[in-house]
Amino acid sequence: MEQTDKILEVEDLTVVYNTDAGTVHAVNGVSFSINKKETIGLVGETGAGKTTTALSIMQLLPERTGRITAGSVKYRGEELLTKSKAEMRLIRGECISMIFQDPMTALNPLMTVGEQIYESLDIHNERKKSPKELEARVDELLELVGIPARRKTNYPHEFSGGMKQRIVIAIALACEPLLLIADEPTTALDVTIQAQVLNLIEELKEKLSTSMIMITHDLGVVAQTCDKVAVMYAGEIVEYGTLEEVFDRSRPHHPYTIGLFDAIPSLTEERKRLKPIEGLMPDPANLPEGCHFHPRCHQCLEKCRSGAVYRYEEGTHIIKCNRMEKGVQDGRVD
């Protein structure tokens, strides 16, 4: 991969939610970076902190409860966390935009889809284009995502799920942002429609040179779309590397990554029984000491139960696991 400028750098991001049940540690020291045109996948199960990470970058955390307590988020070298609300409003949509999981609820049911695309163009209309020019851009965007422009006067309920997601994508790409955050963009869609939407995203990324954060729980979607992968568990990135590094099974991996791969039934090989990861995701208000994964880990060591966790680093491949420390044991597991 050619060396290109960094679009986004997230450093040691820590987010808590203050709730009645106590302080929920949703994201605990997450760091990653994205270069131009690159796609990074954030993978993990419910409650891993994927969406919270995305909302923190956009600064869309629920105001009363969510709080970023440490870290930095830099967009092309510029710190976002110290920006005012008005400044952030200009960045959202224009520089960074987001595709949400559920296209059924992401659109306003009372506005035509044309109006909704127009709205985002109008807000970021720095060059003071005339309404007519903006209207023409709406048509162009709809055609771009494969919807006939004449349908811009339709309301969201008149479209199928796949088409609604195309409209959401059109809105997100309206101002040609440099970074697109896609939060489970195809989870609510059928497989054949999912394949169409993933192809569309890939095509548009290519055309507009957009970088992307792909949030998903589906390792198949990651394999198809991402350059880099961050596996998240209990608010932490437990494994980070290029797609090849994380998906190559002959390399050492975090036990959670191995567990995720083993838990999915395979389309190609025969397996009598699945190997589930025993136990449940820990309560984020009450995270276990030491390695957060240790209560579910088959290879838990005494030292995993408390204290800091060893950080293995080889090139771009990072694994947070005590097993990886030299002298403990080879991290390779079958």
Next chain:
Amino acid sequence: MEELIRAVDLKKYFKLSKTEYLHAVDGVHFSIKKGQTLGVVGESGCGKSTLGRVLIGLIEATSGQIQYEGTDLLKLRPAQKKEYHKKMQIIFQDPYSSLNPRLSVFQLIAEPLISNKVYKTKGELVDRVGYLMEKVGLDQRFINAYPHEMDGGRRQRVGIARALALNPEFVVCDEPVSALDVSIQAQIINLLQDMQEEMGLSYMFITHDLSVVRHMSDEIMVMYLGQCVEKAPAYELFKNPMHPYTKALLAAIPQPVLGARGKKEIIRGEVSNPINPPKGCRFASRCQHCCDRCTQEDVMLKEVENAHEVACVLYK
């Protein structure tokens, strides 16, 4: 192996207006042997859930036959039907909405036992609920918990305990793991397999996830707009998919392996309207092999190879 259930030309049309009928299930044939699993796959709106519900009597069939060990259930009187319906249970997709939030785990699992009066004393009921909880791997400390206090995996275990309470012979599993995280999904799939082995259950396993259906099923039926387009033993279907829709479905699944990066060949368009569908193959409008014959005549399911049935003019 003995046959447990056979469906013959089963149809369910929902009447929308005087002239409009939604063809949810449109002439489906299949049989399930004792202790075996029939997987039903298809995308949303293909009629797979309706089929499951028609089968166990939650929705009345429009026409056709459902034979349970040779008896046609659709011809029975309600009282006789009830006896059969005890043997046929269902596990629902969403453990968040299929459990009554006002009932505790004990009440939820006891409910089918109480309404069918299968226990004599209170002690017997408590024992039976305790036994069922242990069976499905639910800790006894949850006995007085309410659904909102439990995670999705545990809730689905309650749903399974309810379905197994009356010692059924046949269980319809309607997307039982779709709402769960992968690590929990594997736990539930293993539990369902254990229960099948232990109790000799027959399953109809409905899902949109082809890798799950391959893992669970002996035989698989692929549905498109209310009709079965292909039916074959699980192994055979994945090794040798024939119908263009089955092929497209298989190609559309993103595989968690290296080398899958980039754009894929995909089918265009979306599922067409199931209201008063036109004659001919329902997949024709999206099919790249579509010819005149596909739209002129109805395409029937034919056995092309041993136990491998396809509804497509490409195969003679």
